[in-house]
Amino acid sequence: MKKLLYLFLAMFVAVGLYACVPDDDSVDELPLETPENQDESDSDTTSETGKTLIVYYSYTNNVHAVVSDLRTQMKADAVRVQPAEKGLDYAANNYAIGGAQIQAIRDNPDKESSYPAIDPVDVKFEEYDTIIVAAPLWWSNMATPLQTFLFNHGAKMAGKQIGLIVSSASSGISGVESDAKRLIPNGKFLTPSLWIRSSQTSGCHSMIAEWLKKIGYVK
Ligand SMILES: Cc1cc2nc3c(=O)[nH]c(=O)nc-3n(C[C@H](O)[C@H](O)[C@H](O)COP(=O)(O)O)c2cc1C
Numbered sequence: 001m002k003k004l005l006y007l008f009l010a011m012f013v014a015v016g017l018y019a020c021v022p023d024d025d026s027v028d029e030l031p032l033e034t035p036e037n038q039d040e041s042d043s044d045t046t047s048e049t050g051k052t053l054i055v056y057y058s059y060t061n062n063v064h065a066v067v068s069d070l071r072t073q074m075k076a077d078a079v080r081v082q083p084a085e086k087g088l089d090y091a092a093n094n095y096a097i098g099g100a101q102i103q104a105i106r107d108n109p110d111k112e113s114s115y116p117a118i119d120p121v122d123v124k125f126e127e128y129d130t131i132i133v134a135a136p137l138w139w140s141n142m143a144t145p146l147q148t149f150l151f152n153h154g155a156k157m158a159g160k161q162i163g164l165i166v167s168s169a170s171s172g173i174s175g176v177e178s179d180a181k182r183l184i185p186n187g188k189f190l191t192p193s194l195w196i197r198s199s200q201t202s203g204c205h206s207m208i209a210e211w212l213k214k215i216g217y218v219k
Pocket of ligand 1 (some may be wrong): 052058059060064095097099135138139168170172
């Protein structure tokens with residue numbers, strides 16, 4: 001009987017521990033996150049610009065962490081782009097797969113087949129005035145899944161205010177800015193873009209707060 005009690009106790013603790021593990025992939029199941037899902041306790045800033053969408057990709061979750069912090073500072077829907085092909089190791093062999101994908105786009109930027117397929121995403125672009133694009137830098141360019149998203153939908157962002165956030169280990173972000181301008185040709189880009197090095201991810205809160213003031217999003 002005592003053994004049975006211990007068994008139940010162990011099961012209870014195990015279930016409890018599992019429930020505490022943060023689920024970084026939760027957005028995968030919910031492509032479009034709305035502010036209703038957000039903890040708004042920290043969202044005391046006011047948007048000057050109307051409804052906002054954040055669109056991002058994140059392979060090793062640095063951009064995901066930045067976007068999570070950003071969403072404590074503004075009300076915004078968010079969509080996380082996901083490659084259609086699962087389980088690719090973009091960093092293996094000196095980032096070979098990511099490098100090959102970037103090269104294919106550089107060689108033929110106007111051809112749809114240059115861009116890796118992504119999971120379909122249903123976004124009503126007409127609802128948004130401001131779109132924040134948050135991207136990892138790959139080989140000095142924008143990570144390829146996000147380039148695919150913008151290749152497919154960038155034209156629908158014409159006339160909208162576009163903010164750009166880039167995460168890189170150390171490389172400067174001008175190549176990513178050029179990609180964004182090529183893929184959203186008629187976007188009204190807010191300046192400056194925000195560059196957060198991967199080593200600055202955990203301290204990004206104040207960088208984001210400063211940036212939102214600089215681009216005029218908050219007073
Ligand atoms: C395929 C690939 C290529 C990369 N190329 C560069 C690079 O050229 N310069 C750089 O500073 N960082 C490079 N990085 C590092 C990422 O930009 C950096 O780790 C970023 O924070 C990743 O964001 P994420 O965690 O949201 O995916 C590369 C990463 C990958 C996976």
